[in-house]
Amino acid sequence: MNRKKTETKKLDPGEYFKQDIYIAPSGRYITFSLIIALILNFLPFPQHVLLFRPDFVALTLMYWSVNHPHKIGMSVAFVMGLLMDVGNTGILGQHALAYCVVIYLTLVLGRRLRIFNLFQQAPQISLVLLVMQIVIVLIAVLGGSRLPGWSYFSATATATLLWVPLSALLNAPLKQKSDPNAL
Amino acid sequence: MKTAPQFFRHGPGPFARLFVFILLSCLLIAEDLRFRYFPELRQTIGIVIFPLQKVAYLPTNIYDQIEELFASLYLLEENIKLRQQYLEDREQLLTLHTLQTENEHLRQLLGAVQYIETNTEAKAVLADILYTPRDPFNHKITLNKGHYHGVQLGQPVIDDKGIIGQITQLYPWSAEVTLLIDKNHSVPVQVLRNSLRSVVTGTGKKDELELRYLSVSTDIQQGDMLVTSGIGGVYPTGIPVAIVQRIERDPVDDFVQIISKPIAGVDRNRQVLVLSLVQPSPSNSIEMPEIESQKN
Numbered sequence: 298m299n300r301k302k303t304e305t306k307k308l309d310p311g312e313y314f315k316q317d318i319y320i321a322p323s324g325r326y327i328t329f330s331l332i333i334a335l336i337l338n339f340l341p342f343p344q345h346v347l348l349f350r351p352d353f354v355a356l357t358l359m360y361w362s363v364n365h366p367h368k369i370g371m372s373v374a375f376v377m378g379l380l381m382d383v384g385n386t387g388i389l390g391q392h393a394l395a396y397c398v399v400i401y402l403t404l405v406l407g408r409r410l411r412i413f414n415l416f417q418q419a420p421q422i423s424l425v426l427l428v429m430q431i432v433i434v435l436i437a438v439l440g441g442s443r444l445p446g447w448s449y450f451s452a453t454a455t456a457t458l459l460w461v462p463l464s465a466l467l468n469a470p471l472k473q474k475s476d477p478n479a480l
Numbered sequence: 481m482k483t484a485p486q487f488f489r490h491g492p493g494p495f496a497r498l499f500v501f502i503l504l505s506c507l508l509i510a511e512d513l514r515f516r517y518f519p520e521l522r523q524t525i526g527i528v529i530f531p532l533q534k535v536a537y538l539p540t541n542i543y544d545q546i547e548e549l550f551a552s553l554y555l556l557e558e559n560i561k562l563r564q565q566y567l568e569d570r571e572q573l574l575t576l577h578t579l580q581t582e583n584e585h586l587r588q589l590l591g592a593v594q595y596i597e598t599n600t601e602a603k604a605v606l607a608d609i610l611y612t613p614r615d616p617f618n619h620k621i622t623l624n625k626g627h628y629h630g631v632q633l634g635q636p637v638i639d640d641k642g643i644i645g646q647i648t649q650l651y652p653w654s655a656e657v658t659l660l661i662d663k664n665h666s667v668p669v670q671v672l673r674n675s676l677r678s679v680v681t682g683t684g685k686k687d688e689l690e691l692r693y694l695s696v697s698t699d700i701q702q703g704d705m706l707v708t709s710g711i712g713g714v715y716p717t718g719i720p721v722a723i724v725q726r727i728e729r730d731p732v733d734d735f736v737q738i739i740s741k742p743i744a745g746v747d748r749n750r751q752v753l754v755l756s757l758v759q760p761s762p763s764n765s766i767e768m769p770e771i772e773s774q775k776n
Contacts, residue, residue, distance in 0.1 A: 332532065335529070335532055336532050336535050336536045337536075338536075338614065339529075339532055339533050339536035339537075339611055340536045340539070341536070341537060341540055341609065341610070341611055341612060342612070347612065347614050348616075350614055352614075370497075371494075371497050371498065371501050372501075375501050375504070375505070378505075379508075379525055380525060380528065380529050380532075382525075383522055383525040383526050383529060384529045384532070384533060384611065384622075385613045385614060385615070385618060386611075386613050386618045386620040386621075386622060386649070386656050387613065387615070387617065387618050388509055388512050388513060389508050389509065389511070389512035389521070389522060390504075390505040390506070390507075390508030390509040390511075390512060391505075391509065393501075393504075393505045393508065394501070394502060394505035394506070394509070397498055397501040397502065397505065398498070398502075400498075401494050401495070401497075401498040404494040405494060433615065436509060437615070437617035439509070439513070440509075440513050440617070441663060441664070442617040442663065442684060443663070443684045443685070445615070445616040445617070446616075449615070449616060452614075
């Protein structure tokens, strides 16, 4: 966020005042968003819809990690992963490990991701999600499951499509209603 | 992002942190797959997420209630239909009773062993499916009834057509059911046509069960119905499990490959019935998944 602002300032000082100012999210807001994401993940669906259901928790974690890397750490991702594992009746530690890898990748890629706008971010996000799903598959295979078909990765596609609306939604309450002519 | 001087950096770098968490997860995975020293861990987390699951189930709940409201308009019609059904079933039940007594007499005449009287401790519980996992690895479902409602570990779960699975993990207010199609789940069955006994095992694929280790000359046909044999004392006798769909007799193999399809709507129902245990909490007949996986 910061980087984007400073760049536009250099380009056109007039533009800067027109741009929205965002306040930093409170810890309570982040927790709230993660709980909502977890509930969305737990929604019961028919089997064929389940295949396309994106991992809302992973997306929310990624959003916070990309835009506010100091607000969210790997420990939060780990705990969310454990909750997801028990709810998902899977191997304990499966999602926990996958989410930690997601946070690591977004921490490493975060600086370059923030240069791009949301639409340009989405394809790069999909790569991180793909890595996450591969980690989950690997652990499941380790636990004795058979390999799922390619359709398993369709959840990444829907998650990628959701990146822009989700980011906008999570960011909306942080927008500060300020009048540029107030000064 | 501002580059802070090294002096102010908090904690280790991202890779070091990832390494620590990878180690931690690997420990947990190993614990969960092999050792199972701390079943309380899963229990505790299960209690924590239960309210969230309950909230997630709320929309379905509301939908059900609206549906019920509309259904109540046709209550009279339904009542008549149900009464008719009841009478028909009643008649069948009476014939069953006479058959049972007749069977007992015949067994006495033959000098066969009497059926062992079984008294049940846990009663049958009607439960809703609270959650189905999102990924294709876990063929398990979560029910909204748990230890608090009298559900016990190892109880078989059925729908109106046949067996769905078995309770394998118990929480205070919810329970996990391992479905028939799970790779680590086996059910002792017999072929209804000729009482051939075998064990049907899940393949991990949707709608596919496997009858293993039957020789090529086994008398089994396509369309044969498999019902529970009651051996092992977990499942009651005679509940439909699967229908044989495909038989591949390859002369190279010693065994015939038999693929069958579960009769019950393993992944379609919303409401299921948790049956009472045949023997009150037998110590060795609960088929825990980890024991099964070692056998395979």
